[in-house]
Amino acid sequence: MxxxxxxxxxxxxxxxxxxxxxxxxxxxxxxxxxxxxxxxxxxxxxxxxxxxxxxxxxxxxxxxxxxxxxxxxxxxxxxxxxxNGYAEEFDWKCELESFEFLLTELKSFKNYALELPPLAEDKHDVYGWVSAINTAWHG
Known part of the structure; x- marks a missing residue:
């Protein structure tokens, strides 16, 4: 399971x-x-x-x-x-800059010293951004 x-x-x-x-x-x-x-x-x-x-x-x-x-x-x-700062709520139609800011402010992001890969400027494409991050972090 x-x-x-x-x-x-x-x-x-x-x-x-x-x-x-x-x-x-x-x-x-x-x-x-x-x-x-x-x-x-x-x-x-x-x-x-x-x-x-x-x-x-x-x-x-x-x-x-x-x-x-x-x-x-x-x-x-x-x-x-x-x-407690380990997750965040946001609108799925947010701008890339807001999305990146919210992620980088998470305690987990800082604790694990994570870095965001370059993300496409496509408007409001949270699913695409998450997919790009998953690909970059998991190979």
Whole structure:
């Protein structure tokens, strides 16, 4: 089973190994204790985490009664990474300059001393930019 298959599992929520979120957080954050603590709370005491962070879910129009636990955990995980500087939200129609700035400001980008490859100036082509980065970094 691949990494993202472990994150999202199959159709049955019981198939998801929520501990994979801790592994993912360790990798992205280089073992940032605050991030790991928040992720542990999210996966071990999801209801308490959601209650403490209800505003995050409400601001995104998430109906807590209708969403599956696995989706709520994924959104909480994303918020943990964003609020700690390891991920960023942006419009898929952003300009290249904004995209590059957001990436280079991420803590993970700095921690791993990553460098962006030259990216085409195609307007709002986030998918193309991500593909070029993946190709450059993975060979």
């Amino acid at each position: 691949g990494f993202f298959s472990k994150l999202f599992g199959g159709k049955d929520e019981d198939e998801i190994d929520f501990n994979i979120y801790l592994e993912f957080a360790k990798l992205i954050s280089l073992d940032d204790k605050k991030v790991l603590s928040e992720v542990k709370e999210l996966i071990t005491n999801t209801d308490r985490f959601i209650s403490k962070n209800k505003e995050f879910y409400e601001n995104r129009g998430i109906d807590l009664d209708k969403w599956k636990k696995s989706r709520l955990i994924w959104m909480g995980f994303a918020d943990i990474l964003i609020s």
